[in-house]
Amino acid sequence: MDKFKKSCSFLYEQFYHYLLYIIKHPVCSLVILAGVLISYKDFAFATDYYVDSEVVINIPGTNYNWLEIGRYGLVLTRKLLGTGWYNPYYTGILMLLFLWLTGISFSYLAGKLFPKVDTPITTLGSLVFITYPTFTEQYYFHFQSAEIAFGLWLSMLAMLLFYFFAKEQNFLCFLLSLPIYILTFAIYQSFIPMALCGYLAIFLAIIMQTDTEASTIKRNIFGSILHFTIAFVISQGINKLCFPASGYLNNQVIWTSGATVTDSFRNVAATCLRMLTGQGLFYTAILLFAVVGAFVSVFYLHGLEAYKIILGALSIIGITITPFILTLLMGENTAIRSQFTYSLAAIFLLLFAVQTVLDKKPAFKYGKLLVATVLLAFTITQISTVHFIWKAHEYVADHDRDTATDLMKVMYDSFIVDTGVAGTIFWGYLQPETPYDEELEGSPSYLFTSVFNLEHNMEPYCFFSTNRILGYMESMGHTFTYPNGRTLTISSYIMDREKLPAFPDARCSFNDLEAFTLNLGNCPEYYYK
Amino acid sequence: MSETKKRLPVWPVFVVLILIIMLFILNPVCRYIYTKDFVARGDEQLAELFADNLEAAGVTALDKPMFFIGASKTRTNASCLDLSSGKYPIYSIFAVADALELETVKASQYIVKHLNDMGYTYTAPTAEDWIKYEAEMSEHIPLWKAFPWYDSVKETEHCIIVQLTPTEE
Numbered sequence: 001m002d003k004f005k006k007s008c009s010f011l012y013e014q015f016y017h018y019l020l021y022i023i024k025h026p027v028c029s030l031v032i033l034a035g036v037l038i039s040y041k042d043f044a045f046a047t048d049y050y051v052d053s054e055v056v057i058n059i060p061g062t063n064y065n066w067l068e069i070g071r072y073g074l075v076l077t078r079k080l081l082g083t084g085w086y087n088p089y090y091t092g093i094l095m096l097l098f099l100w101l102t103g104i105s106f107s108y109l110a111g112k113l114f115p116k117v118d119t120p121i122t123t124l125g126s127l128v129f130i131t132y133p134t135f136t137e138q139y140y141f142h143f144q145s146a147e148i149a150f151g152l153w154l155s156m157l158a159m160l161l162f163y164f165f166a167k168e169q170n171f172l173c174f175l176l177s178l179p180i181y182i183l184t185f186a187i188y189q190s191f192i193p194m195a196l197c198g199y200l201a202i203f204l205a206i207i208m209q210t211d212t213e214a215s216t217i218k219r220n221i222f223g224s225i226l227h228f229t230i231a232f233v234i235s236q237g238i239n240k241l242c243f244p245a246s247g248y249l250n251n252q253v254i255w256t257s258g259a260t261v262t263d264s265f266r267n268v269a270a271t272c273l274r275m276l277t278g279q280g281l282f283y284t285a286i287l288l289f290a291v292v293g294a295f296v297s298v299f300y301l302h303g304l305e306a307y308k309i310i311l312g313a314l315s316i317i318g319i320t321i322t323p324f325i326l327t328l329l330m331g332e333n334t335a336i337r338s339q340f341t342y343s344l345a346a347i348f349l350l351l352f353a354v355q356t357v358l359d360k361k362p363a364f365k366y367g368k369l370l371v372a373t374v375l376l377a378f379t380i381t382q383i384s385t386v387h388f389i390w391k392a393h394e395y396v397a398d399h400d401r402d403t404a405t406d407l408m409k410v411m412y413d414s415f416i417v418d419t420g421v422a423g424t425i426f427w428g429y430l431q432p433e434t435p436y437d438e439e440l441e442g443s444p445s446y447l448f449t450s451v452f453n454l455e456h457n458m459e460p461y462c463f464f465s466t467n468r469i470l471g472y473m474e475s476m477g478h479t480f481t482y483p484n485g486r487t488l489t490i491s492s493y494i495m496d497r498e499k500l501p502a503f504p505d506a507r508c509s510f511n512d513l514e515a516f517t518l519n520l521g522n523c524p525e526y527y528y529k
Numbered sequence: 530m531s532e533t534k535k536r537l538p539v540w541p542v543f544v545v546l547i548l549i550i551m552l553f554i555l556n557p558v559c560r561y562i563y564t565k566d567f568v569a570r571g572d573e574q575l576a577e578l579f580a581d582n583l584e585a586a587g588v589t590a591l592d593k594p595m596f597f598i599g600a601s602k603t604r605t606n607a608s609c610l611d612l613s614s615g616k617y618p619i620y621s622i623f624a625v626a627d628a629l630e631l632e633t634v635k636a637s638q639y640i641v642k643h644l645n646d647m648g649y650t651y652t653a654p655t656a657e658d659w660i661k662y663e664a665e666m667s668e669h670i671p672l673w674k675a676f677p678w679y680d681s682v683k684e685t686e687h688c689i690i691v692q693l694t695p696t697e698e
Contacts, residue, residue, distance in 0.1 A: 088563055089559040412677050
């Protein structure tokens with residue numbers, strides 16, 4: 001009992017120091033806040049269309065398909081935060097708040113793991129972590145942006161707690177970090193590689209300390225494996241036992257989907273290479289830079305025992321692999337939005353390199369300046385990329401809104417809106433050309449995809465795309481009759497018979513009172529024949 | 530050591546509590562602002578549809594006084610606040626006659642003013658216009674179809690009439 005009280009007291013003390021850190025480092029707090037606001041203010045308060053927003057807006061409080069795809073943590077978090085009912089400004093405030101807390105928590109954690117590294121460097125590291133451009137596609141899905149940011153913050157707290165276990169042998173911290181990890185694994189699957197990265201970084205930081213004994217290292221290896229296994233098994237167990245399964249995630253595993261092993265290997269290698277070398281809009285080469293830095297710094301570890309150096313090198317390899325775990329599992333390039341760990345792994349390695357060098361050469365002041373400059377350069381580049389991505393996205397979103405208004409004119413003219421007289425089918429698709437197309441080439445993303453260019457090629461052709469478009473227009477406050485199989489049959493016959501010219505031609509639509517048919521354009525004949 | 534721990538302040542607990550309370554307050558406030566913004570954006574879209582309706586009806590003399598008859602409903606989506614109870618002072622400019630219980634002239638002046646604020650150049654009616662053209666209007670009020678459907682606008686000799694309330698056929 002006394003031990004438990006001591007553990008509680010220790011925890012409260014840590015919590016106090018954690019809050020004190022924010023107050024005692026106002027510049028760090030403000031710089032991270034400024035970074036978060038500059039990068040994500042527009043994303044946070046956007047009310048543009050995004051994929052699935054029509055479902056979330058038109059069915060308030062929906063759990064959508066999240067329980068089937070193992071995201072019961074997301075559902076729980078939405079209930080906990082009060083974000084279940086679409087409320088974009090509230091979600092936006094929470095997202096910014098949790099991102100800020102994530103940044104501060106990372107800086108605090110990094111300060112604990114690498115005590116020789118100064119706060120300005122850990123602050124810049126935080127900024128590089130949270131402003132990494134792959135996060136933009138995640139925050140594009142605004143309905144879960146606050147929950148993802150909350151999950152990031154929780155992950156940082158879980159890592160901190162696990163660090164206290166690893167360092168202080170506080171078993172209460174071990175126990176408390178378990179439910180946090182279980183929850184984050186069920187918020188979004190990408191938190192799993194992030195947790196692995198955290199275990200390895202904590203392990204690396206602890207073994208590299210000269211006074212760490214072999215027994216502590218053994219306990220850490222065993223503790224990390226046990227901790228992760230329990231969290232993972234419970235998280236997956238709840239999912240398997242309590243919720244119906246869906247093939248959504250399993251279908252993305254290309255190794256088992258009939259593709260040749262050679263093709264899958266080629267996909268994985270190409271993806272990893274692209275990410276490492278920072279090709280495309282969403283990636284930078286920071287991980288490559290950090291890996292090189294971390295391995296170079298290993299040469300400064302000459303004072304340590306050989307087994308510690310080997311374990312350290314293995315940890316560096318492990319941390320480097322964690323951002324690619326999903327790609328390795330899937331056998332192909334994973335969605336940009338699922339890549340949470342890339343920048344985290346890079347910053348951990350970079351800070352480790354700085355710590356190691358400073359440990360051996362404390363007078364190496366220019367090293368700090370060099371690292372700070374590099375981090376600042378990456379931060380500025382990333383923030384400017386995030387802004388560019390937003391600008392390109394906004395262009396498409398504005399175009400979508402204008403197109404929807406123009407379509408509504410046609411539909412009001414045909415007496416289709418608010419009347420419930422005829423189901424609607426939109427044939428074909430629309431995708432605006434943007435002034436940014438050249439830069440966007442090779443970086444396909446939902447961020448730049450028009451609502452009028454979604455799922456039209458899924459069979460039955462143009463059925464699901466029509467539902468998306470009508471859902472979008474319904475979310476603007478107008479009501480329509482959704483199509484059924486009969487509407488589709490009649491409409492495809494009309495499309496074939498009438499040879500409707502493409503929108504915005506005045507004759508692009510036809511209303512036969514059972515089916516309202518509109519040709520958006522770019523519609524191959526086999527869609528309706 | 531234990532003495533130091535006993536002296537730890539309790540303000541961190543209050544910080545967390547205040548944060549939670551703030552979030553509870555923020556949620557409805559944000560929903561209110563979202564609904565207000567939604568209606569305002571919807572009005573911009575309706576204003577565009579209205580301009581299109583005028584064009585389709587062949588209305589060119591925008592210097593004629595414009596009378597808006599009745600009121601539309603305020604359009605919201607399922608995630609907005611429920612405005613039907615009248616509990617919240619949020620309404621579309623096209624629903625102003627019902628929301629503020631205004632007469633046709635006052636409501637028309639209000640709507641025209643707001644449309645002109647959006648960059649259009651319509652003419653607001655005066656009380657004298659109403660007295661002068663009431664008989665002319667009653668002859669031409671578009672029946673059945675109401676804005677934003679087409680054929681909800683009629684141009685008469687001296688004024689433009691817009692039907693906002695759908696009437697029985």
